[in-house]
Amino acid sequence: MSDDGMAIDETGGGGLRRKGRGFKSRTAGESKDSEETYDRLDTKDASEQRAARSVEGWIVMVANVHEEATEEELNDKFADFGEIKNLHLNLDRRTGYVKGYALVEYETHREAKAAIDGLNGTDILGQIVSCDFAFVRPPAGGGGKPGRRDGRKRSASPGRR
Amino acid sequence: MADTDPFYFRYYTGHSGKHGHEFLEFEYSHGRLRYANNSNYRNDSLIRKEMWIGPLVVKELKRIVETSEIVKEDDANWPKPNIVGKQELEIRVGSHHISFETAKIGSLMDVSESEDPEGLRVFYYLVQDVKCLVFSLISLNFKIKPI
Numbered sequence: 001m002s003d004d005g006m007a008i009d010e011t012g013g014g015g016l017r018r019k020g021r022g023f024k025s026r027t028a029g030e031s032k033d034s035e036e037t038y039d040r041l042d043t044k045d046a047s048e049q050r051a052a053r054s055v056e057g058w059i060v061m062v063a064n065v066h067e068e069a070t071e072e073e074l075n076d077k078f079a080d081f082g083e084i085k086n087l088h089l090n091l092d093r094r095t096g097y098v099k100g101y102a103l104v105e106y107e108t109h110r111e112a113k114a115a116i117d118g119l120n121g122t123d124i125l126g127q128i129v130s131c132d133f134a135f136v137r138p139p140a141g142g143g144g145k146p147g148r149r150d151g152r153k154r155s156a157s158p159g160r161r
Numbered sequence: 162m163a164d165t166d167p168f169y170f171r172y173y174t175g176h177s178g179k180h181g182h183e184f185l186e187f188e189y190s191h192g193r194l195r196y197a198n199n200s201n202y203r204n205d206s207l208i209r210k211e212m213w214i215g216p217l218v219v220k221e222l223k224r225i226v227e228t229s230e231i232v233k234e235d236d237a238n239w240p241k242p243n244i245v246g247k248q249e250l251e252i253r254v255g256s257h258h259i260s261f262e263t264a265k266i267g268s269l270m271d272v273s274e275s276e277d278p279e280g281l282r283v284f285y286y287l288v289q290d291v292k293c294l295v296f297s298l299i300s301l302n303f304k305i306k307p308i
Contacts, residue, residue: 015256020236022249022260038195038211041302052213054302061217063224088297093289101221103297132217135302139192139213 040138051109051133057085058112059134060104065089066125067097073125078104081118082111103134166191168223169253172288174265175199176246187295189214189222196299212302222294226254229287234280236261240271250284 041055051058065074071089078084086105089098106112112133120131168189175184180201187196195211214222232254239261242248246265252258261284266272272281 016258017256018258018260019232020251020260020262022236022251022262025262038197038209039303040211050215055304059298059301061215061221063217063221086301088301090290090293090297092286093293094286099225099290099293101294103301105301130217133215134218134298136192136213136215 050136051112052135052137053109054105054135057105057107058109060106060112060115061132061134062102062104062119063100063130064127065098065100065102065129066127067092067095067100069098069102069125074102074104077119077124078115081115082106082108166219167253168219169251170222170226170291171249171251172291173249174246176244176265187291189219192219194295194298196295210299210303212298214298218298222291223254225290225294226252226287229283229290231283231287232257232259234259234261234277234283236263236280236284238276239263239281239284240275248288250288 041052060078062074069089071087074087074089075084078087083106084104085107086103088103090101091097092099104112104115106115116131116133119129121128123129170189171186172188173184173186175182175186177183181199183200183202185198187194189195192213193211194214195209197207197209199207231250231252240263242262243264247262248265249260249262251260263281263284264271266281266285269282269285272278272285275281
């Protein structure tokens with residue numbers, strides 16, 4: 001492959017293969033290098049360790065969903081743990097079959113947690129699904145890249161409750 | 162616990178015209194997913210959202226990228242960015258780091274009429290599938306409908 005002289009990648013450790021015209025001409029993307037201007041949900045209400053609340057509830061990610069699964073079948077499974085406020089079962093744009101994941105929303109953490117505990121690792125339509133909270137809290141300090149800090153306006157949160 | 166996986170994903174599409182620089186971009190890096198959208202049509206607000214996604218969501222994003230086999234493609238013969246606009250796709254996964262750019266793709270017609278329909282099709286569907294996942298996450302997390 002075209003392993004040119006650009007192999008000066010910080011974490012490359014050799015063997016990183018670069019390809020594409022974009023390395024020469026990159027539009028200054030908005031999301032680069034702006035550490036403070038993105039809206040985020042501050043989740044300070046919950047006592048749970050990792051999961052983060054969304055605006056109207058708690059979102060469960062379900063992976064390894066059968067490509068022929070239907071919303072109804074998933075509803076049947078997940079409604080056992082609480083009222084489902086929302087369910088996204090997205091399709092593969094090329095094939096039209098289920099892409100392989102689903103997102104399920106519950107109003108309470110308790111319901112979402114029960115669904116995760118109850119269905120993670122279980123068989124749905126012949127496939128073992130994985131379930132977990134879709135959103136988590138920012139790591140302490142809030143920055144994306146560890147050790148990186150420039151001009152944050154908010155004080156570093158002292159070890160979240 | 163910091164996410165140390167160097168897996169990185171960035172997609173940008175935009176153009177500069179009479180409404181200024183209008184674009185949509187999302188970027189995943191070290192557990193954080195960011196979304197920015199600037200449309201100056203009728204409302205001139207820049208929307209920026211970020212969320213921290215759990216390992217299972219990251220794994221799914223990575224799976225979508227890997228199964229698309231986009232890293233096997235090359236943008237050498239794709240339509241060049243033009244006045245109508247530009248798309249950029251930068252991905253770092255495993256030992257691959259790609260940074261592709263091309264023109265905006267209006268429809269599958271543009272794909273099949275290009276010099277590299279197979280490769281451009283992989284790009285086209287990957288972008289659609291990732292957009293679909295990201296828009297679901299944004300809509301469920303923030304209750305806003307992305308444009």
